[in-house]
Amino acid sequence: MPHLGADVAAFVDGQLSDSAMQEASAHLLACDECERAVRQQRLLKSRMSTSAAPAPPAALLASLADLASAPPPSEAWWERLVRSAPFRSGLVLVGAAIAVVATAYAVGTPDRVGDEVSPPYERYVAEFAGAPRAESGGTITASAMSELSSSGWPCHETLAGDLQRVSGSYAEAGEVIALSYSDGRSSLDLFEQTGALDPSGLDDFEQARLGGSEVWVREGSPLVVTWDRDGTVFTVVTDVDRERVARAVAELPSMGQQPGPVDRVGNGLTRMTSWLGAA
Structure with missing residues (x-):
């Protein structure tokens, strides 16, 4: 054939x-x-x-549609005068604004794409120390790594300026891309897999900022760094210095800084507007 x-x-x-x-x-x-x-x-x-956008809750869509189609009825001029209408209307507007802002803040949380996964950190560390790589799925050729990079799986030839890619292979029954880099003295192993990082597997890690990205770090020799971005979990196991680790992280897709309250409300308002348009 x-x-x-x-x-x-x-x-x-x-x-x-x-x-x-x-x-x-x-x-x-x-x-x-x-x-x-x-x-x-x-x-x-x-x-x-794993890249499908999350659907808005049905109950929230219904309540937003009601807000758009049923504005509060206006009162006659004498009723507004007797009941201090400006003050009452102000209270209603303030209350409505608070409700909208609170809802926008709640729905403005960044989405985490894919099923939660917990990389086998201990096995990665053992393999870094020289243990045979488990469940190898075969070597990845240079041309195949170029194709993977164009498909959203970064397989850079160099990292942190002077770490050269020395090998690439499939691991975990072909579900993980494993890449090894070295400058002849120090080494860095990079693992990429589909999913979102499972927080329950991070007990020994501390959150830190490296290379402009929010990551999870486990100190030691070797150092272990892990994070996720847009449905892919990245794990680095290395004995290079901290500065070059930060450079390597900066050259890979990163989480970036978590949005502050203002950005989160803005994200939520944008998402709610799109939901109203689709209702």
Whole structure:
């Protein structure tokens, strides 16, 4: 059977005929090139499947729609005069403004994309110290790493200025991209996987700011740094100095600074406006 070529995506999605699927599966057992193409397509599909925007709560949509369609009734001029209408209206407006701001603050929290995952930090540290890498899924060629980079999986040739990429492979049954960098004296291992960082696995870590990013750091030798961004969890295990660790983190997708109250309210108002437009 010839190479899968344009049928890689159809094979991953199960859209080929039964006979074609069987032939393709048999071909993959003997063809490293097609096997790598299928693995990359599955990684890309996994990443894209976690990027869907969250749907707004139905109850909140209904309440926002009611606010837009049912403004408070106005009173006659003499009723406003007798009841100190400006003062009462002011109270209503202030109350409504507080309610809107509170709702905007609540919904303005940045989204975390994907299922929560907890990287196997202890195994990464053991492998860094020289233990055999578990569940290797095969070496990633330079051309394949270029394709992965263009698909949103950074596989830089260099990090922190002078750390050269020396190897790349799949780990964890092909679900993790493992990259190794070195300057000949110090080393840095980088792991990338789909998901959001599970906070329950960070008991030994402290939150810190490195390279302009909010990350979780576990001190020691080697140093372990982990964070997530847009559905991808990044983990660094290294013995390089702190300054170059910060440079390496800055060259990878980062969380950035968490929004303050004003930014969070602004994000919430923007999101609520989009929900009203879709209602």
